[in-house]
Amino acid sequence: MVRTRVHNQFVSLDGYSAGEYVTFDQPIGDASRLFGWFDGRVIEGVHRVQEPVTLDRALFSMWGQGIGAEIMGRRKFGPQQGPWPDDGWRGWWGEQPPFKTPCFVLTHHPREQMVFENGTSFHFVDDTPEEVLRRAKEAADGLDVRIGGGPTTVRQFLRADLIDFMHLVIVPITLGRGVSLWHDVTGFEDRFALESVSSSSGLTHQLWNRRSTGS
Amino acid sequence: MVRTRVHNQFVSLDGYSAGEYVTFDQPIGDASRLFGWFDGRVIEGVHRVQEPVTLDRALFSMWGQGIGAEIMGRRKFGPQQGPWPDDGWRGWWGEQPPFKTPCFVLTHHPREQMVFENGTSFHFVDDTPEEVLRRAKEAADGLDVRIGGGPTTVRQFLRADLIDFMHLVIVPITLGRGVSLWHDVTGFEDRFALESVSSSSGLTHQLWNRRSTGS
Numbered sequence: 001m002v003r004t005r006v007h008n009q010f011v012s013l014d015g016y017s018a019g020e021y022v023t024f025d026q027p028i029g030d031a032s033r034l035f036g037w038f039d040g041r042v043i044e045g046v047h048r049v050q051e052p053v054t055l056d057r058a059l060f061s062m063w064g065q066g067i068g069a070e071i072m073g074r075r076k077f078g079p080q081q082g083p084w085p086d087d088g089w090r091g092w093w094g095e096q097p098p099f100k101t102p103c104f105v106l107t108h109h110p111r112e113q114m115v116f117e118n119g120t121s122f123h124f125v126d127d128t129p130e131e132v133l134r135r136a137k138e139a140a141d142g143l144d145v146r147i148g149g150g151p152t153t154v155r156q157f158l159r160a161d162l163i164d165f166m167h168l169v170i171v172p173i174t175l176g177r178g179v180s181l182w183h184d185v186t187g188f189e190d191r192f193a194l195e196s197v198s199s200s201s202g203l204t205h206q207l208w209n210r211r212s213t214g215s
Numbered sequence: 216m217v218r219t220r221v222h223n224q225f226v227s228l229d230g231y232s233a234g235e236y237v238t239f240d241q242p243i244g245d246a247s248r249l250f251g252w253f254d255g256r257v258i259e260g261v262h263r264v265q266e267p268v269t270l271d272r273a274l275f276s277m278w279g280q281g282i283g284a285e286i287m288g289r290r291k292f293g294p295q296q297g298p299w300p301d302d303g304w305r306g307w308w309g310e311q312p313p314f315k316t317p318c319f320v321l322t323h324h325p326r327e328q329m330v331f332e333n334g335t336s337f338h339f340v341d342d343t344p345e346e347v348l349r350r351a352k353e354a355a356d357g358l359d360v361r362i363g364g365g366p367t368t369v370r371q372f373l374r375a376d377l378i379d380f381m382h383l384v385i386v387p388i389t390l391g392r393g394v395s396l397w398h399d400v401t402g403f404e405d406r407f408a409l410e411s412v413s414s415s416s417g418l419t420h421q422l423w424n425r426r427s428t429g430s
């Protein structure tokens with residue numbers, strides 16, 4: 001069974017998953033405090049960080065397991081808005097994006113794909129969630145598809161009932177403003193089974209598994 | 216930093232990690248109830264099982280992350296005792312052992328190594344834990360070394376203070392007899408920081424990180 005999975009989606013106590021303003025200096029807007037708990041290298045495995053193997057790190061490390069493609073929102077790829085400027089931008093990550101799979105970037109302004117030597121490629125698509133997911137599954141070649149965020153993208157797929165698994169991380173801070181993960185989302189919890197656990201750091205990990213998974 | 220790690224070491228409430236009698240029919244002796252909670256495929260990642268991504272499965276899936284070699288006791292490799300019979304035995308796993316790295320098998324009866332097409336090899340060594348670990352680290356080529364069990368082997372390395380991380384899984388059953396993980400082990404807990412969490416299945420996961428890690 002091929003799954004559509006969300007990993008390491010950080011959410012503040014007041015429901016925000018990103019800041020309001022994304023700029024070149026602030027890739028996640030004014031919400032960087034959400035990610036203070038996170039050494040990004042652990043997405044490649046607990047061995048990639050020197051620090052102890054904690055519950056937090058163990059759960060973060062699921063990110064890449066069996067993932068064959070990612071779908072992301074345009075803001076995860078870059079801060080530009082509207083038609084793409086001719087600025088040579090190839091994403092936040094330089095020539096070594098961590099994805100190492102095809103990535104489908106949702107945008108109303110399609111453009112040429114970008115291919116990197118480490119297996120990452122970016123494909124810019126303007127289509128329905130269902131159609132983008134169909135293409136991503138095809139590209140994933142039997143592996144799972146990650147919905148990589150940001151919150152607007154996760155919410156869009158959640159409302160379309162296209163998500164099979166979500167690992168949310170409830171961060172014990174408030175942001176007061178930002179992009180909510182929950183705006184206009186109601187009743188989704190009835191479709192999922194939840195296992196929830198808090199770690200010694202104060203984070204709460206929620207593992208949401210869709211009860212009856214389509215494919 | 217290269218770590219020496221133990222993963223998915225199941226322990227009963229009364230401290231047993233294997234049965235007393237290992238035979239061809241009973242690879243883990245009469246203690247198979249310890250493993251009823253475990254679908255072994257998950258060691259390759261949570262995507263390998265159809266079932267929901269639970270806390271248990273998430274933690275089990277760390278097993279192979281960044282591991283470059285394993286050290287195992289002789290009984291994990293086979294039920295034979297004394298000099299090796301000429302029986303063509305190549306381990307419990309057929310021609311697809313799950314390890315996919317060099318594995319060092321502790322035995323007082325060294326023999327020729329065995330090499331498999333999937334990257335697994337078995338090297339039979341009669342040496343001190345320190346020396347076997349030195350060889351395993353060399354073979355791991357910068358990755359971590361897993362102490363793969365059984366309990367006698369884990370205990371031996373624990374007593375020699377050669378373990379940096381242990382994921383123990385406390386299973387809510389008693390066995391009454393078997394091979395204890397804790398026989399003659401005292402005071403080890405002072406050398407480790409412990410994070411402990413129980414899952415909805417009733418298992419308790421203990422993540423033991425050595426406080427001051429050598430290399």
